[in-house]
Amino acid sequence: MSTDSIIIRCNGCDYRHHEIFAPITIKCRVGDDIVTYDHTTAWCNQCATIRYIEFLPDLAELQFEYDRRVRPLSAQPIPKSVDCKFGSSKPLLRSRRYGGNIKDLKNRIIWRQARHTPPHCLTCGTADITLVDYEAISGSELILKNFRHSCGGALVIDYKEDPGIRFCGFKKSVVWMDIDGNILDVSEEKDEDAEVYDLPEF
Ligand SMILES: [Zn+2]
Ligand SMILES: [Zn+2]
Numbered sequence: 001m002s003t004d005s006i007i008i009r010c011n012g013c014d015y016r017h018h019e020i021f022a023p024i025t026i027k028c029r030v031g032d033d034i035v036t037y038d039h040t041t042a043w044c045n046q047c048a049t050i051r052y053i054e055f056l057p058d059l060a061e062l063q064f065e066y067d068r069r070v071r072p073l074s075a076q077p078i079p080k081s082v083d084c085k086f087g088s089s090k091p092l093l094r095s096r097r098y099g100g101n102i103k104d105l106k107n108r109i110i111w112r113q114a115r116h117t118p119p120h121c122l123t124c125g126t127a128d129i130t131l132v133d134y135e136a137i138s139g140s141e142l143i144l145k146n147f148r149h150s151c152g153g154a155l156v157i158d159y160k161e162d163p164g165i166r167f168c169g170f171k172k173s174v175v176w177m178d179i180d181g182n183i184l185d186v187s188e189e190k191d192e193d194a195e196v197y198d199l200p201e202f
Contacts, residue, residue, distance in 0.1 A: 012153015017050045023172040035111040054119040058114045120181040141152040
């Protein structure tokens with residue numbers, strides 16, 4: 001597997017972060033089932049750089065998606081709010097529309113109801129992170145609009161600044177978390193893991 005990358009740089013100092021879109025799956029055991037969830041990007045105050053962190057979907061969004069699937073159209077409610085509990089952890093650079101089956105979705109709701117801690121850094125494990133929102137400032141530039149680097153500058157992604165590198169040989173890594181977001185294990189995805197998703201509909 002090969003993957004792309006981007007450069008995130010500070011416009012006030014020489015900080016540069018080369019973000020490699022490494023394939024990662026986060027998994028958590030909930031009872032006899034396994035819930036798979038996503039990651040996003042944020043500033044880790046402990047690592048003092050951009051890191052991958054857990055992406056915790058909003059419970060109301062999950063419940064709304066579940067209701068949308070299991071109820072007839074005429075009975076579907078309109079959600080009062082789909083704002084994320086932890087602030088601005090909006091999807092970044094990738095679509096996060098949920099594509100699993102109903103049983104997976106129900107398990108994700110059970111997991112999300114039991115998960116009370118904020119997202120953790122996938123590198124150092126801290127929850128001391130700053131969620132960031134990106135805003136386009138030109139045709140090719142995004143700025144982290146709610147974050148200032150320690151130098152006072154802003155972090156910018158410039159897509160014209162193509163690092164020109166594709167990284168090859170990536171294996172999909174699996175990060176196993178407990179229900180509180182503590183890293184239990186990091187391993188490579190194995191073929192038999194695919195069976196985990198083959199759950200019956202109910
Ligand atoms: Zn700086
Ligand atoms: Zn960290």
